Amino acid sequence: MTSTVATEERGGQLPPQGARRPSFGRWGRAFLDAAREGNAVVVTILAIVVALFIGALLIAFSTPSVDPKWAHFFSDPGGAIVAAAKAVGNSYYALFQGCIVSPATISAYLAGKQPLYQIFYPLSETVVGATPLILASLAVTVSFRAGLFNIGAQGQIITGGLLGAWIGFGLNLPPGIHQIVCLVGGFVGGAIWGWLAGWLKARTGAHEVITTIMLNYIAINLLTYLLNTPWFQAPGSTYSISANVDQSAVLPHLFGPNLRLNAGIFVALLCALGCAWLLNRSTIGFEFKAVGLNPDAARTAGMSVAKVAILVMIISGGLAGLAGTAQILGTDFNVTPGLASELGFTAITVSLLGRLGVGGTVMAAFLFGALNAGGTLMQASTGTPVDVVTVIQAIIVMFIAAPPLVRTIFRLRGSREGGEGQMLSAGWGG
Amino acid sequence: MRLELRGITKRFGSLVANDHIDLTIEPGEIHALLGENGAGKTTLMNVLYGLTQPDEGQIVVDGEPVRFRTPGHAIRAGIGMVHQHFMLIPVFTVAENVMLGVERTKRLGFLDRRRARRDVQELSKRYGLAVDPDAVVEDLPVGVQQRVEIIKALLRQANVLILDEPTAVLTPQEIEDLFGVMRSLRDSGRSIVFITHKLKEVKAVADRITVIRRGRVVTTTTPAATEAELASLMVGRPVMLRVDKGPSRPGAPVLEVRDLRVLDDRGQTVVDGVTFGVRAGEIVAVAGVQGNGQTELTEAIMGLRPVAGGSIRVNGREMVGRSPREVLMAGVGYVPEDRQHDGLIVDFSVADNLILDMYHRPPFASGPSLRPRVVQESARQRSEEFDVRLTSIDDPASALSGGNQQKLVLARELSRPIQLFVAAQPTRGVDVGSTEFLHRRIVQQRDSGVAVLIVSSELDEVISLADRIAVMYRGRITGIVPPDTPREQIGLLMAGAGATGDGAVPPGRRPAASEGSVAVGEAEPTRRPR
Ligand SMILES: Nc1ncnc2c1ncn2[C@@H]1O[C@H](COP(=O)(O)OP(=O)(O)OP(=O)(O)O)[C@@H](O)[C@H]1O
Ligand SMILES: [Mg+2]
Numbered sequence: 001m002t003s004t005v006a007t008e009e010r011g012g013q014l015p016p017q018g019a020r021r022p023s024f025g026r027w028g029r030a031f032l033d034a035a036r037e038g039n040a041v042v043v044t045i046l047a048i049v050v051a052l053f054i055g056a057l058l059i060a061f062s063t064p065s066v067d068p069k070w071a072h073f074f075s076d077p078g079g080a081i082v083a084a085a086k087a088v089g090n091s092y093y094a095l096f097q098g099c100i101v102s103p104a105t106i107s108a109y110l111a112g113k114q115p116l117y118q119i120f121y122p123l124s125e126t127v128v129g130a131t132p133l134i135l136a137s138l139a140v141t142v143s144f145r146a147g148l149f150n151i152g153a154q155g156q157i158i159t160g161g162l163l164g165a166w167i168g169f170g171l172n173l174p175p176g177i178h179q180i181v182c183l184v185g186g187f188v189g190g191a192i193w194g195w196l197a198g199w200l201k202a203r204t205g206a207h208e209v210i211t212t213i214m215l216n217y218i219a220i221n222l223l224t225y226l227l228n229t230p231w232f233q234a235p236g237s238t239y240s241i242s243a244n245v246d247q248s249a250v251l252p253h254l255f256g257p258n259l260r261l262n263a264g265i266f267v268a269l270l271c272a273l274g275c276a277w278l279l280n281r282s283t284i285g286f287e288f289k290a291v292g293l294n295p296d297a298a299r300t301a302g303m304s305v306a307k308v309a310i311l312v313m314i315i316s317g318g319l320a321g322l323a324g325t326a327q328i329l330g331t332d333f334n335v336t337p338g339l340a341s342e343l344g345f346t347a348i349t350v351s352l353l354g355r356l357g358v359g360g361t362v363m364a365a366f367l368f369g370a371l372n373a374g375g376t377l378m379q380a381s382t383g384t385p386v387d388v389v390t391v392i393q394a395i396i397v398m399f400i401a402a403p404p405l406v407r408t409i410f411r412l413r414g415s416r417e418g419g420e421g422q423m424l425s426a427g428w429g430g
Numbered sequence: 431m432r433l434e435l436r437g438i439t440k441r442f443g444s445l446v447a448n449d450h451i452d453l454t455i456e457p458g459e460i461h462a463l464l465g466e467n468g469a470g471k472t473t474l475m476n477v478l479y480g481l482t483q484p485d486e487g488q489i490v491v492d493g494e495p496v497r498f499r500t501p502g503h504a505i506r507a508g509i510g511m512v513h514q515h516f517m518l519i520p521v522f523t524v525a526e527n528v529m530l531g532v533e534r535t536k537r538l539g540f541l542d543r544r545r546a547r548r549d550v551q552e553l554s555k556r557y558g559l560a561v562d563p564d565a566v567v568e569d570l571p572v573g574v575q576q577r578v579e580i581i582k583a584l585l586r587q588a589n590v591l592i593l594d595e596p597t598a599v600l601t602p603q604e605i606e607d608l609f610g611v612m613r614s615l616r617d618s619g620r621s622i623v624f625i626t627h628k629l630k631e632v633k634a635v636a637d638r639i640t641v642i643r644r645g646r647v648v649t650t651t652t653p654a655a656t657e658a659e660l661a662s663l664m665v666g667r668p669v670m671l672r673v674d675k676g677p678s679r680p681g682a683p684v685l686e687v688r689d690l691r692v693l694d695d696r697g698q699t700v701v702d703g704v705t706f707g708v709r710a711g712e713i714v715a716v717a718g719v720q721g722n723g724q725t726e727l728t729e730a731i732m733g734l735r736p737v738a739g740g741s742i743r744v745n746g747r748e749m750v751g752r753s754p755r756e757v758l759m760a761g762v763g764y765v766p767e768d769r770q771h772d773g774l775i776v777d778f779s780v781a782d783n784l785i786l787d788m789y790h791r792p793p794f795a796s797g798p799s800l801r802p803r804v805v806q807e808s809a810r811q812r813s814e815e816f817d818v819r820l821t822s823i824d825d826p827a828s829a830l831s832g833g834n835q836q837k838l839v840l841a842r843e844l845s846r847p848i849q850l851f852v853a854a855q856p857t858r859g860v861d862v863g864s865t866e867f868l869h870r871r872i873v874q875q876r877d878s879g880v881a882v883l884i885v886s887s888e889l890d891e892v893i894s895l896a897d898r899i900a901v902m903y904r905g906r907i908t909g910i911v912p913p914d915t916p917r918e919q920i921g922l923l924m925a926g927a928g929a930t931g932d933g934a935v936p937p938g939r940r941p942a943a944s945e946g947s948v949a950v951g952e953a954e955p956t957r958r959p960r
Contacts, residue, residue: 277799281799281800281802282798282799282800283789283790283795283798283799283800284798286782286789286800287789289778290775290778290786293775293777293778294771294774294775294776294777296771296772297771297772297773297774297775297786298775299734299754300732300734300754300764300766300772300773301754301758301786301787302753302754302755302757302758302759302787303755304753304755
């Protein structure tokens, strides 16, 4: 009875009994075994598949060209289904073209009609989208691992971005040094905002969820204020927009001016390496995790929970600040009211999707970067609203955050909950 | 209800936790399960309660084979369980906790709290389980929490009640009460599976005894067997039930506590002008019914609890106002009372738990980096040396059996250079064989010149380990006596006799206020279980 799922699943593909099991069957079995044990990777993949499926339903029922066909569903069911399948196929194909590669550009290049860079344009956009997301999500990952619910990445992105940008246009420094100073400034800008929440927690016990949300509002108003203040505003402008950062502060493009891909991705990946070391190999990370999982035992073992709270928020805020700065120095070049847009909140989603691991967070950020890049093209070329992408992202995370739900849907055998899930629920209590 | 387990086998990876176990629970009996730490008792009970699925074997209820996939199934079949580590929700009231999982609702889906309260009151009256249904669980002493767990099981009409080491956290009086409840349940035809490491308790209350060793049933016997017999059946070799130790050779004072006053979380004075000292090379044990300030005393020494007055010196250095880290670094080893709450991070690996208070210094760290290979190597040695039964040092500590978790804490604290060893309930949940080993290690520490302070609610442990016994009652030390003091006299001190204003009595002198004093009549609550 334990293998009902497996047998049903294999039933269609297997030759009648007696035949030797083909290697595919074995692979499928291993996959399902892993799934039934609640393997994290498998659950994540299943969640993505389910989300894409629900997204497909949304597209099928919302695309204007398919709509009238549903009205005639009973007289001509084939027509409706074909039209729906086509709409879904087109949309997802456009999504793919927007984030990975478009075959048309390859043939155009081979025919000599388009330059080479066009082929890599979608990939470049994916990476550009992923860059700030990696940094902001790492910020969330680090804090969540230490049991601190930093909801304030949004505000820290803004304060970091503001300071980084100001150094970018306000100071005169030689190229090379200028970028580094800007990035350091961006880190500091975010770190200060994070430190405030950490300090309040350590000092007064104020819950970081509350304080970081409040600090988000302050940061947003600070942003609006500065963008209407002469010394910050673009010279001679009446719009809420800052001056452009100096050329010496811009993060260099990696493959020429036509692709937006820039050195920011190296900053992000470097930070990821740093976080991996921090969380897995360093004594400070050991403290972070200990405090996150059991603050009482951590204190008994001589760790200072207050010190950890402050340090975590400084690092987390700093990473978020870097996210804002990398975006400004790499792609935006100036500060607008939409500096952080939704980045700080998407980061929470990405971090959860990455199961609060550094590697997972980076991969999830690339996935989201790709979905965003693809979604833009999808909307442009097929008219499918970009919101479908948002829905897909939301559904993925919903399933990840609720693994039991996925297990129930796929009748997976319940397994012990991971430590992280417990940590999440425990953290809200403290 | 007659319950049979047939050929139950449960594996965790390569480890066979239960190896074809056959066990029959007759209606109306108290059936004790004895076995070493990690023998597979909790695992077997988890199988019976539907918390884990056996790899082989069958559960038979009244002749009918059944299958429990969730505790829900087991509960419906009339099985109740009180876990080794409690599963109550601390911020809920007693009634709310009892109601969990069987929420009865009124119309419109409102919870029927009044009904839950009434149920609790009724049961607590019927079985003499005194609890207040409106009390919030986290405010209750563990003994009362235990009763809540039992009421919870009874309310679900349990015919078979599983008690997994229920007495480990209880005071002697609470244990007596519990036995009373167990007997009255048995007499009403229910059966009880009772797990404990205390052989006295088994002999006192069990009708039949099954001994498990390394996942297999060794034998089923009756309480007529002697403690020594039971112990050697469990461990597979003769066990010394008494500590073998020479006279102490006390040196310079290491710990000096003077006029210490400590408040609890509610601001009440729980340590009230305590003065005593521990010298190098001696073991001082603090005896007393739990809840008389012993916990707070150790926490204050460790810098975990603010001190309201007085002084604590370690090797002449004032420790009041210092952080736990500073106290630990001054050469103090510490075993907290509640291993899962304060002693371990159960989601951390065994290896990481073994460096929980040493991760930041050599050899485990070089600069800001951990040295995983050293950590692993040392973890392998430590767990071997202390006989911590495990499959892999990379498993989370939560995969260890309760007693092995306790050994893990001791292995950590006893394997670094210390001058003072402070341990609260050091062998709680540990089997007789390992207790023997741990006691020997503690005596070894003493003989190598470490000052040892033990807090234990078990008089046996206190008497066999201590060179001097300090008795605490209501936050005061009512006497400091040698270990050959008659138990009755220690019992009197534990009940407050001799609690004169100045607290401490010099070592070696019998307390003055024993005969004829008013307090003698109140000595009842400390009667030990037979
Ligand atoms: N989830 C798990 N994963 C891996 N091993 C486990 C798990 N649960 C228990 N074990 C192992 O199974 C064995 C039996 O454990 P169990 O908790 O049943 O012991 P026990 O008899 O209750 O011991 P104690 O007296 O210390 O409570 C132990 O070696 C333990 O490490
Ligand atoms: Mg157990």
